[in-house]
Amino acid sequence: MSADVELDGVWVTFGDFVAVRDADITIRSGEFFSFLGPSGCGKTTLLRVISGFLEPSDGAVRIGGQDMAGIGPNKRPTALIFQNLALFPLMKVWENIAFGLEVRGVPKAERRRRAEELLDLIALTGQADKLVSELSGGQRQRVAIARALAVEPNVLLLDEPLSALDLKLRQHMRTELRAIQKRVGITFIYITHDQGEALTMSDRVAVMREGVIEQVTDPATIYNQPATAFVASFVGENNAFKGRISARSGNAVSVETGLGPMQARLTEGPAQALQVGDETLVFIRPESLKRLANETDPGVRIAARLVQEEFEGTIRHLVLHGQDGTHIKMSVMNDGNDPGLKLGDDVLIGCRAELAVALPPGGLAKEI
Amino acid sequence: MAAARKLPLSGFMQKNGPILGTGLLVAVGFWVAAMIVLPQFFMLDFSFRYNLPLPQQGGPNDVYTLENYRFFLFGSPTNPDPFNILDLAVFLRTILSAVLVTLFNLMLCYPIAFYLAQMARGGFARLLVLALIIPFWVNEILRAFAFRILFGATGMVNTFGLSLGLWDQPIDFVRADIALYAGLGYAYVLLMIFPLYNAIESLDRNQLEAARDLGAPWWRIHWRVVIPHAKPGIASGCTMVFMLAAGALAAPQILGGPSSLWFTQIIYQWFNDGGNWPRGAAYAIVLMTACIGFVLTVMRIFRVNIGAIGR
Numbered sequence: 001m002s003a004d005v006e007l008d009g010v011w012v013t014f015g016d017f018v019a020v021r022d023a024d025i026t027i028r029s030g031e032f033f034s035f036l037g038p039s040g041c042g043k044t045t046l047l048r049v050i051s052g053f054l055e056p057s058d059g060a061v062r063i064g065g066q067d068m069a070g071i072g073p074n075k076r077p078t079a080l081i082f083q084n085l086a087l088f089p090l091m092k093v094w095e096n097i098a099f100g101l102e103v104r105g106v107p108k109a110e111r112r113r114r115a116e117e118l119l120d121l122i123a124l125t126g127q128a129d130k131l132v133s134e135l136s137g138g139q140r141q142r143v144a145i146a147r148a149l150a151v152e153p154n155v156l157l158l159d160e161p162l163s164a165l166d167l168k169l170r171q172h173m174r175t176e177l178r179a180i181q182k183r184v185g186i187t188f189i190y191i192t193h194d195q196g197e198a199l200t201m202s203d204r205v206a207v208m209r210e211g212v213i214e215q216v217t218d219p220a221t222i223y224n225q226p227a228t229a230f231v232a233s234f235v236g237e238n239n240a241f242k243g244r245i246s247a248r249s250g251n252a253v254s255v256e257t258g259l260g261p262m263q264a265r266l267t268e269g270p271a272q273a274l275q276v277g278d279e280t281l282v283f284i285r286p287e288s289l290k291r292l293a294n295e296t297d298p299g300v301r302i303a304a305r306l307v308q309e310e311f312e313g314t315i316r317h318l319v320l321h322g323q324d325g326t327h328i329k330m331s332v333m334n335d336g337n338d339p340g341l342k343l344g345d346d347v348l349i350g351c352r353a354e355l356a357v358a359l360p361p362g363g364l365a366k367e368i
Numbered sequence: 369m370a371a372a373r374k375l376p377l378s379g380f381m382q383k384n385g386p387i388l389g390t391g392l393l394v395a396v397g398f399w400v401a402a403m404i405v406l407p408q409f410f411m412l413d414f415s416f417r418y419n420l421p422l423p424q425q426g427g428p429n430d431v432y433t434l435e436n437y438r439f440f441l442f443g444s445p446t447n448p449d450p451f452n453i454l455d456l457a458v459f460l461r462t463i464l465s466a467v468l469v470t471l472f473n474l475m476l477c478y479p480i481a482f483y484l485a486q487m488a489r490g491g492f493a494r495l496l497v498l499a500l501i502i503p504f505w506v507n508e509i510l511r512a513f514a515f516r517i518l519f520g521a522t523g524m525v526n527t528f529g530l531s532l533g534l535w536d537q538p539i540d541f542v543r544a545d546i547a548l549y550a551g552l553g554y555a556y557v558l559l560m561i562f563p564l565y566n567a568i569e570s571l572d573r574n575q576l577e578a579a580r581d582l583g584a585p586w587w588r589i590h591w592r593v594v595i596p597h598a599k600p601g602i603a604s605g606c607t608m609v610f611m612l613a614a615g616a617l618a619a620p621q622i623l624g625g626p627s628s629l630w631f632t633q634i635i636y637q638w639f640n641d642g643g644n645w646p647r648g649a650a651y652a653i654v655l656m657t658a659c660i661g662f663v664l665t666v667m668r669i670f671r672v673n674i675g676a677i678g679r
Contacts, residue, residue: 086574100582
C-alpha cells in the first residue's frame with residue numbers, strides 16, 4: 001500500500017521565526033521525492049511535520065486523503081529513518097527490525113520470521129542475532145531501513161540517512177536505496193543537502209530556501225531549467241553574469257552585460273515577469289562553455305584570459321578572467337587530447353543561447 | 369630504564385612529578401588504610417572477642433570466639449526459643465523495609481529524573497533541581513523532626529485529610545510506620561535521582577522518537593528503551609538508597625513507632641547502652657555482610673555488572 005502525501009498551505013513558525021512558509025505540494029504515491037536545500041532551510045522541519053512530531057502552525061497534512069491533524073507519530077502510516085539512525089543498541093539486529101511488530105502484538109515466532117525476511121531483502125541474511133554495534137556503517141544503514149519497512153508504512157521518511165557514511169559507501173547506498181524503493185513500491189520522502197543524492201535518486205525534487213519551496217520538478221529540469229537564481233546557484237556549479245535586458249521576444253532575451261551582449265532564454269516561473277530594462281543574472285554552466293573559433297557567434301561570446309587550471313581526472317577546471325575582470329569557470333572534458341591552452345593565453349569562449357538562462361537577481365546560494 | 373618503564377607507578381610519577389606524585393600516593397594510601405580498611409578490620413576483630421573489662425583485655429582470657437554471632441542467632445543461654453527471634457525479626461524487617469523504601473524511592477524518582485533529563489528545558493529544569501537540593505541544606509535530624517510534625521496527630525497531613533473528609537479520625541502515621549518510610553524515602557531522594565538522571569540523560573532522544581514513530585506507546589518506550597539503557601543508573605541509585613536506608617539510625621530513632629525497632633538501633637544499644645562493643649561489632653558486621661550479599665544477588669538476577677554502577 002502506498003499513499004499520496006499532500007501538504008496544503010503548511011506554515012511552521014517558532015515565535016517570530018518562520019521555518020516553513022506556505023508549503024503546497026502533493027507527493028504522489030510510489031514516488032521517490034526529495035527535499036533539497038542548505039541546512040536551516042526548513043526541510044527537516046517539514047519532515048517532522050509529515051511524521052507527526054511537529055504540528056503545523058497553519059495548513060494541513062493529508063496522507064492518503066486523510067487529514068493528519070492531531071494524529072501522533074505512533075499512529076501515522078509513516079516510518080522515519082533518522083540521520084543518526086537511532087537503532088536500539090541494547091537489542092539484537094532482529095529485535096531492532098521487529099520492534100514495530102512487537103509493539104503491534106505480533107507473536108515472537110512470527111516476528112522473527114518477518115525480521116529474517118527483511119534481512120534477506122537488505123542482504124544481511126544470517127546476521128539476526130548480532131548486536132548493532134557489531135555491524136558496519138552500511139549494514140546499520142540497511143538495518144534502519146528494514147526496521148522502518150517492518151511496520152509496512154505507506155510512506156518512508158528519510159532524514160539525510162547517508163550523511164554519516166564515507167563517499168564510496170554513500171554512492172553505493174544511493175543505488176541500493178533506489179533499488180529498495182523500486183522493490184517495495186512505497187512513497188519515499190528524502191531530505192538532503194547533497195544535490196548529488198537528490199538528483200540521482202529522485203523522481204522529483206523540491207528545492208528549498210529559507211522556508212520557501214522555490215521549485216518542484218524532476219532532476220533534469222531542476223538542473224537545466226532552474227526557476228530562480230537560488231536554484232541555479234545551489235544545484236551544481238554555475239557562472240552568473242549581471243546585466244540588463246535590452247530586448248525580449250517570447251522566451252528569448254538579449255542582455256547587456258559587462259562582458260558584452262549575450263543571448264539567453266527565460267525559464268518557467270518568476271523569470272517570465274522580466275521585462276526590457278530589468279536587471280537580470282545570466283547563468284551559464286561551466287560545462288556549457290566551449291572554445292570558439294574566431295568567426296562563430298553562437299549567442300554568447302566572451303573574450304577572456306586563462307588564469308588558472310586544475311586537473312581532476314575526467315575534467316579540467318579552468319578559471320578565466322573576462323575583460324572587466326569577471327571570474328569565469330569553465331570545465332573541459334579530458335578526452336585525451338591536449339587542449340592547447342597555456343596560462344595567460346587569450347581565448348574566445350561561448351555557448352548557444354539555449355544554454356544561457358536569464359533569471360531575476362537575488363537569492364544567490366553562494367558567491368559565484 | 370626499560371624495566372622501570374613497565375611499572376605503572378613510574379608513569380604516574382613522571383606525569384605528576386616526584387613531590388606531587390608522592391603526596392597523592394600518601395594521601396590516597398592514608399585514606400584507604402585509615403578510613404576504610406583499618407576501621408573495618410578492628411570492627412571485624414572486635415566482633416570475634418569476648419566483652420572483657422579493660423584490665424583483662426590482652427590477658428589470657430582475651431581469646432577469639434564465635435559467641436557474639438551465636439548470640440545473634442540463638443540468643444542468651446536462658447532463651448527458651450530455639451532462635452533469637454526478637455533480633456532476627458528486627459533484622460529481617462529492617463532488610464525488608466529498606467527494600468520497600470528503595471522501591472518506593474525508585475518509583476518516585478524515575479519520573480522526576482526522566483522529566484529532568486529528557487523533557488525539561490533551561491531555567492525551569494535548574495529551578496526544579498534547586499528545589500530538590502535546598503531541603504538538604506537542613507540538618508538530617510531537623511528534617512526527621514519536621515516529618516514527625518507533618519505526620520503527627522494534629523499535623524498537616526491529618527488536618528488536610530480530615531478537612532477534606534478523606535478520613536474522619538486522626539491517623540497515627542508514626543505508629544503505622546508511614547512517617548518512617550516517608551522520612552527515609554525522602555532522605556535519599558537525591559541519591560536516587562542523580563544516578564538515574566545521569567543514565568537517562570545520556571540516552572539519545574532520537575531513540576525515544578524512533579520507538580514512538582514505530583508505534584510504541586509511552587509505557588513500552590520506557591520498558592524497552594529507557595529502562596534497559598538506564599539500568600546501571602537504576603542499580604547504582606538502588607544500591608545506595610538500600611545501603612543507607614538499611615543503615616539509617618536518626619530517622620528510625622525519631623520517626624519510628626514505639627513498637628518498631630530498626631536493626632541499627634539494636635547495634636547502637638549494644639555499643640552505647642549495653643557497653644558491649646564486641647557484640648555491637650558482630651551485629652554491625654552481620655548487617656553489612658547481609659546488605660552487600662543482598663545487593664550482589666539482586667544485581668546478579670538483573671544482570672548488572674558491578675563495574676556499571678561506578679559509571
